[in-house]
Amino acid sequence: MKNRAEQDEGINNNNLIVTDIAELEDINPNGLEEYDSEEERIMQKELEKRKNMLRKTEDIQEDTPSKTAVLHGEYREIVQDDFLKVLLKNPQVVCHFYQKDFERCKIMDKHLEIIAKTHPETLFVKIDAEKSPFFTNRLNIYVLPTVIFSKDGKAYDRLIGFEGLGDADDFATINLSRRLVRAKIISAKNKAEKGDITLSKLGRKKDDFSDSDEN
Numbered sequence: 001m002k003n004r005a006e007q008d009e010g011i012n013n014n015n016l017i018v019t020d021i022a023e024l025e026d027i028n029p030n031g032l033e034e035y036d037s038e039e040e041r042i043m044q045k046e047l048e049k050r051k052n053m054l055r056k057t058e059d060i061q062e063d064t065p066s067k068t069a070v071l072h073g074e075y076r077e078i079v080q081d082d083f084l085k086v087l088l089k090n091p092q093v094v095c096h097f098y099q100k101d102f103e104r105c106k107i108m109d110k111h112l113e114i115i116a117k118t119h120p121e122t123l124f125v126k127i128d129a130e131k132s133p134f135f136t137n138r139l140n141i142y143v144l145p146t147v148i149f150s151k152d153g154k155a156y157d158r159l160i161g162f163e164g165l166g167d168a169d170d171f172a173t174i175n176l177s178r179r180l181v182r183a184k185i186i187s188a189k190n191k192a193e194k195g196d197i198t199l200s201k202l203g204r205k206k207d208d209f210s211d212s213d214e215n
Contacts, residue, residue, distance in 0.1 A: 020154050047084065047134070075109075075116040075124045080132040086125060092185055093150040096126040097141050104162065104169065108145040111173045119186045149185040157183045 078086055078095075087093050096112055098105035109126065116124035129136045129144055139148065139155060147159040164179055165171040177193045180186045188194040 072123055073117060073120040075113040075126070078125045078127050080127070080134060083127060083132065083135050086123065087150045087155075088153045090123045091152055092122040093148075094122055094124045094180065094185055095148045095150065096124075097129045097132070097136060097139075097144060097146045097148065098126050099129055099144045102144055105145045107169055108147065108162075111171075111176045112147075114173050115177055115180065115186070118189060119180075122180075122186050149180075149183050151185070157185070159183075 083095075087095070094112065094116075096105070096108055098109065112124055112126070116122075127135070129141060129146075143160050145159075145161065148155050149157040149159075159165075159179060162168070162171060165175045174192055177186070178195050181188045181193050181195070186193075191197050
């Protein structure tokens with residue numbers, strides 16, 4: 001039986017809300033400027049410090065990536081301290097907010113890992129929602145999995161649960177690819193991803209559509 005937090009029924013879709021990642025410290029879920037706790041005030045100060053450090057080093061080019069660097073063409077996990085840097089430093093980012101025990105999050109991981117390998121134009125990452133309460137709250141994430149789409153530091157769209165993917169746990173990777181293409185966060189590689197090909201069976205399991213499938 002699925003955890004209710006995994007379901008997307010009755011959830012208000014905020015897909016069209018654009019969030020400037022660089023201004024997340026100004027966002028309050030209740031629309032207030034005050035912060036709820038001393039812990040949040042401390043996190044706020046740390047966030048501002050990180051932003052200032054990014055501004056000072058944005059023109060410095062690193063010769064070699066660090067061991068924890070996230071590379072295009074891969075799907076890796078980031079932590080809360082890296083979230084802001086990743087979204088501000090990369091023009092296109094797909095970020096999956098997940099919970100390790102949720103089966104639907106594991107399913108989303110599987111599909112995103114496949115897509116990441118064939119779409120190096122976009123950075124694919126995931127972040128543990130429980131271990132990242134600051135950004136989970138600031139981005140108003142109430143349902144898991146939630147996948148955030150960011151361009152040039154702005155979270156402009158999101159995928160909540162499996163909405164639009166067939167609403168079934170066995171949806172095909174191509175359904176997710178098409179959703180990302182429609183959101184203009186990845187570029188279509190073939191007719192299947194463009195949606196020019198009608199699947200013979202809705203939600204059929206076929207994870208890798210190549211040019212040979214375009215008949």
